[in-house]
Amino acid sequence: MHDAFRKAGIIIIIAGLGLFTASLWMSHFTLQEKSLEEGLNNEYHYRMTAPFLVSMQGKTFSNSFAFNRALHKALEQGQEAINNDLRENRGLGPSDSEYWSLTLQDYAIQSVKLPVTRASVGGFLPQNAGFVGLSVLLLLLAGSLLYFYPDLKRIPGIANNGTFKSGWQNRGWPGILLGGYLTAFYIALYFFPEHLTGWIMLVDPLSHYLNGNPASQWFMYGLLYTLVIAVMGVRMLLRYRHNAYQLWRTLSVMFFQTCFAFLLPQLLAALNRPAPDLKNIWPLDYSFFFDYRIDEMISSGTFGFFLLFWGIALMLIGVPVFTYFFGKRWYCSWVCGCGGLAETLGDPFRQLSDKSLGAWRIERWLIHLVLVFAVVMTIAVLYAYLPTEGPGLTGRRFFVLSSLLLLIAIGLIWFYNQKAGAGLPVRTVQIGTVVALFVIGIGGWRLISGESYLYFLDHYRLRSWYGFLVGSVFAGVVGTGFYPLMGNRVWCRFGCPLAAYLGLVQRIRSRFRITTNGGQCISCGNCSAYCEMGIDVRAYAQKGQDILRSSCVGCGICAAVCPRGVLKLENGSADISERATALRAIHISETEVRLLD
Amino acid sequence: MRIIIIGNGISGATAARFIRKWSDHSITMISAESDYFFSRTALMYVYMGDLRLKDTRPYPPEFWKKNNIQLIKARVTGFDKDTKTVALDTGQQLSYDKLIIATGSTPRFFGWPGQELEGVRGLYSLQDLEYIEKYSKDLKRAVVVGGGLIGIELAEMLHSRGIPLTFLVREKHYWDNILPPEESAMVTRHILDNGIDLRLDTALQSIIDNGTGRVEAVQTDKGEQIKCGFVGITTGVQPNIDWIRNSELECEHGILVDDQLQTNLPDVYAIGDCAQLRQAQPGRKAIEAVWYTGRMMGETLAFTICKKPKAYRPGIWFNSAKFFHLEYQVYGSVPASLPTDQDTLYWEHPDGKKSLRINFYRSSQVVSGFQAMGIRLRHEVCEKWLKNEALLEEVLPNLALANFDPEFYRRHEKDIVKLFNQRFGKNIRLQPRRNILNKVYQFLKS
Numbered sequence A: 001m002h003d004a005f006r007k008a009g010i011i012i013i014i015a016g017l018g019l020f021t022a023s024l025w026m027s028h029f030t031l032q033e034k035s036l037e038e039g040l041n042n043e044y045h046y047r048m049t050a051p052f053l054v055s056m057q058g059k060t061f062s063n064s065f066a067f068n069r070a071l072h073k074a075l076e077q078g079q080e081a082i083n084n085d086l087r088e089n090r091g092l093g094p095s096d097s098e099y100w101s102l103t104l105q106d107y108a109i110q111s112v113k114l115p116v117t118r119a120s121v122g123g124f125l126p127q128n129a130g131f132v133g134l135s136v137l138l139l140l141l142a143g144s145l146l147y148f149y150p151d152l153k154r155i156p157g158i159a160n161n162g163t164f165k166s167g168w169q170n171r172g173w174p175g176i177l178l179g180g181y182l183t184a185f186y187i188a189l190y191f192f193p194e195h196l197t198g199w200i201m202l203v204d205p206l207s208h209y210l211n212g213n214p215a216s217q218w219f220m221y222g223l224l225y226t227l228v229i230a231v232m233g234v235r236m237l238l239r240y241r242h243n244a245y246q247l248w249r250t251l252s253v254m255f256f257q258t259c260f261a262f263l264l265p266q267l268l269a270a271l272n273r274p275a276p277d278l279k280n281i282w283p284l285d286y287s288f289f290f291d292y293r294i295d296e297m298i299s300s301g302t303f304g305f306f307l308l309f310w311g312i313a314l315m316l317i318g319v320p321v322f323t324y325f326f327g328k329r330w331y332c333s334w335v336c337g338c339g340g341l342a343e344t345l346g347d348p349f350r351q352l353s354d355k356s357l358g359a360w361r362i363e364r365w366l367i368h369l370v371l372v373f374a375v376v377m378t379i380a381v382l383y384a385y386l387p388t389e390g391p392g393l394t395g396r397r398f399f400v401l402s403s404l405l406l407l408i409a410i411g412l413i414w415f416y417n418q419k420a421g422a423g424l425p426v427r428t429v430q431i432g433t434v435v436a437l438f439v440i441g442i443g444g445w446r447l448i449s450g451e452s453y454l455y456f457l458d459h460y461r462l463r464s465w466y467g468f469l470v471g472s473v474f475a476g477v478v479g480t481g482f483y484p485l486m487g488n489r490v491w492c493r494f495g496c497p498l499a500a501y502l503g504l505v506q507r508i509r510s511r512f513r514i515t516t517n518g519g520q521c522i523s524c525g526n527c528s529a530y531c532e533m534g535i536d537v538r539a540y541a542q543k544g545q546d547i548l549r550s551s552c553v554g555c556g557i558c559a560a561v562c563p564r565g566v567l568k569l570e571n572g573s574a575d576i577s578e579r580a581t582a583l584r585a586i587h588i589s590e591t592e593v594r595l596l597d
Numbered sequence B: 001m002r003i004i005i006i007g008n009g010i011s012g013a014t015a016a017r018f019i020r021k022w023s024d025h026s027i028t029m030i031s032a033e034s035d036y037f038f039s040r041t042a043l044m045y046v047y048m049g050d051l052r053l054k055d056t057r058p059y060p061p062e063f064w065k066k067n068n069i070q071l072i073k074a075r076v077t078g079f080d081k082d083t084k085t086v087a088l089d090t091g092q093q094l095s096y097d098k099l100i101i102a103t104g105s106t107p108r109f110f111g112w113p114g115q116e117l118e119g120v121r122g123l124y125s126l127q128d129l130e131y132i133e134k135y136s137k138d139l140k141r142a143v144v145v146g147g148g149l150i151g152i153e154l155a156e157m158l159h160s161r162g163i164p165l166t167f168l169v170r171e172k173h174y175w176d177n178i179l180p181p182e183e184s185a186m187v188t189r190h191i192l193d194n195g196i197d198l199r200l201d202t203a204l205q206s207i208i209d210n211g212t213g214r215v216e217a218v219q220t221d222k223g224e225q226i227k228c229g230f231v232g233i234t235t236g237v238q239p240n241i242d243w244i245r246n247s248e249l250e251c252e253h254g255i256l257v258d259d260q261l262q263t264n265l266p267d268v269y270a271i272g273d274c275a276q277l278r279q280a281q282p283g284r285k286a287i288e289a290v291w292y293t294g295r296m297m298g299e300t301l302a303f304t305i306c307k308k309p310k311a312y313r314p315g316i317w318f319n320s321a322k323f324f325h326l327e328y329q330v331y332g333s334v335p336a337s338l339p340t341d342q343d344t345l346y347w348e349h350p351d352g353k354k355s356l357r358i359n360f361y362r363s364s365q366v367v368s369g370f371q372a373m374g375i376r377l378r379h380e381v382c383e384k385w386l387k388n389e390a391l392l393e394e395v396l397p398n399l400a401l402a403n404f405d406p407e408f409y410r411r412h413e414k415d416i417v418k419l420f421n422q423r424f425g426k427n428i429r430l431q432p433r434r435n436i437l438n439k440v441y442q443f444l445k446s
């Protein structure tokens, strides 16, 4: 009976996804040259490209792939013609800087495709976007609710039966298929959004309604993201309705995604204000200090200054203070959007995280390297942005200030780590210190020698590499696309620089820990298996040691699935310097052993 | 020194770990069951698909190599105390300086007619699990016989696969030889809520052959025949000592050991489920077949072998279990029927799904046991109260110290204290709960 609901649900969900996917093929495309002219926004480029558009004229392409292939070819031919023209008539080549300002660059070709594709659309979908969009929405909603319904009927409690026998939850072919679909989606979203024109059109009506503008791919993504968190959040709520901690934190991520990440920015955009996601914190929000964002904030008066102040305060005060009181979970499991997706859409895949010591080693290196990358990139970008002289904040002064901040951070780590019995190994802190000193040293040396690029590379290149590698590939394609393959927190565990920062505070100075309940552990392994961060919780619990790991996002699932009531997430300052030193399941007390040694 | 450990369960593995921690003796651990130590208590989760077998291994395979603990997969057929050797079923002989027997238990069968039929099996080992897995295929109905902690796990396992099952339990209420009536009734309700065909006060009489040596049905003492394709026998376990019966090792129900876990033979020790204490601590049993005692024995014996002789003192009894979704924890002594010199404070939530019981001595008001259903208690706090012989009136105001439920859970201390005040005409007030963890630490360190 319950299986029937599940089956019906799956069929309807697949139908909905099928229609959704098919909607990408429900339009045809006829080149609207005017949109290219506007898109290129460069009379010379357009004039040189126009002759190659002839073959497209009046022709109707049945899908965006064929259309964009033709468009791309035309643009490349135009580019070649421009380059020839520049060489022959003006004597300019790639070694001249003027050449670069005149030529049609690759990124311009890439970014003109989406607007041209959108403008050239025709056929079934443009007339029926609202209908198709609503149908997809209803199918997916109805399918999901049907699928979740049996959860409502069962006796409340942990329901992990069959997880490791399920194809989609344990890397069987449905899981691999789903992973492929998600990965393809992210690749398209970040690198080939022109092929998502159909989906952008589906949400166009809503975008017009909310902020008066046509939808961008980011509006489409944001809406999808919010809906997914809402729907899969309902799943969490049903699944863990016996567990108040899970209920509140799921409601919290649903709230922050809907209101802070989605609605508030729409409202601000409608009011023509800068519209950031107010809960997004540098360095997760890696573009916070980019020139265009700062310019935008500064140019929008008091509100803009508030945003600037808010962002800096969150990063410098909010993170350490909240993390001191509650652990990094206040952000990662209660507020963050990436965390929100991981805890809802990603929940069925949490058991896939790698628990090996090798994975832990990779994690420690990788995540802290990303943090260093983010710091270096931001310093370089801001240094280049700030004026070289003047009464206010100059590049130099800024560099001195950030070096000071880094030194203070390192100093605090040394100071507290010495006091904290269960702190970081000295070696780790030494490595961190050396790296920080390198960052300061190299930057300082280049600054004194009057170089314009603090860290060798052009800061534009630095930030576009960061955006590509970390922002798009890591956070999106791998971070979410690989949910069904590597678990739901790949990004949070291996890549998120904010998680690295929060984790440092959690580890060094926080009231948070997971307490182990004396000797009650039966080493069953449920906690470790369902820890999304790949923490071998059992390794601590069976010794009776409290769990104090910088990566722990405090999702509370280990405590929820433990069949013997062994784990509890809690905060307390009384033992802050000796959290996790005691071993509670040791029968013969350590002192007894030491006396005899 | 060469140390041989027979059995790689929690007792053997813990002994090995601590011997390694405290010495560099040569350690060999032999098991006929599995390549690596796994958590027997998690067998049900493997069947239900919550875990894979490898997830139940408390230490990764490399652990044993890294710690230079040699593992052998073979059955020990016997040992010779004079030549100090053990014999393996592979024909190999290994010599030892110290021998640790940690062979655990086997399911106990009561000699029912037909108990040897195909399709009848207990649940204890990995092989049992494989057997049950095999017989679960196309199974129309199963019968589980015996309502203890393993019986309910087997029932939950089969139920998770949607296999119809009948659960025969001899007692009038579930596990009422261990649980007081209220808790027993709660567990019974919960089993029924889960849709299990529970037959209380019903015993197995015989198992009927289908003519080919396979089970066809069971016959109960109520005269009923229940057709089934599998019979799970979970009527308790007994020490696994058959392989050793004929040796000079002194055994009764289990291998008899003294305070220091030594058998009657020199350099031969027994720990865990298979050991029977000649002299149990007051209020404790001579054989306690649970995970925790095995772990404590392993550690104590390692200490005796590596450091200096140490008596096994398990301290205050504790245990926990889960009946489907109902969690159970006990600290100290909470027997099924209340001793006359004791009284009990029993609080139950109106929904009948949570309860807390505190036993105490009538005359002195000293607490003697805590038992919770659907509520988690903090081990160390309960233990300290029991150890310190705290009075009920000291415990109640500080009840929040003992709560171990996740954050945001509804707390019931107020209701419990109210119940006490009503019953005894007292006016005890709860201490505020703010900053509770700090208070817990203050209490534990005081």
Ligand SMILES: Cc1cc2nc3c(=O)[nH]c(=O)nc-3n(C[C@H](O)[C@H](O)[C@H](O)COP(=O)(O)OP(=O)(O)OC[C@H]3O[C@@H](n4cnc5c(N)ncnc54)[C@H](O)[C@@H]3O)c2cc1C
Residues within 6 Å of the ligand: A522, B006, B007, B008, B009, B010, B011, B012, B030, B031, B032, B033, B034, B040, B041, B042, B043, B044, B074, B075, B076, B077, B102, B103, B104, B105, B123, B124, B125, B149, B150, B153, B240, B243, B271, B272, B273, B274, B288, B289, B290, B291, B292, B294, B320, B321
């Ligand atoms: C399904 C189930 C659930 C349980 N749940 C709980 C629980 O929740 N809480 C709790 O406290 N306890 C529980 N128990 C009991 C607990 O598992 C046992 O008390 C504990 O495992 C005993 O450990 P041990 O090391 O003494 O023996 P075992 O774990 O039985 O290990 C003995 C090993 O020795 C091997 N062996 C035996 N004879 C030989 C031989 N001749 N040669 C070679 N190898 C041999 C056996 O094959 C076995 O691998 C449960 C038991 C079962 C079966």
Ligand code: SF4
Residues within 6 Å of the ligand: A514, A530, A531, A532, A533, A534, A535, A537, A547, A551, A552, A553, A554, A555, A556, A557, A558, A559
């Ligand atoms: S240790 Fe527990 S709370 Fe922390 S991330 Fe893992 S499962 Fe979540």
Ligand code: SF4
Residues within 6 Å of the ligand: A520, A521, A522, A523, A524, A525, A526, A527, A528, A537, A538, A541, A542, A561, A562, A563, A564, A565, A566, A567
């Ligand atoms: S802490 Fe709980 S879930 Fe983890 S191994 Fe121990 S008993 Fe199992």
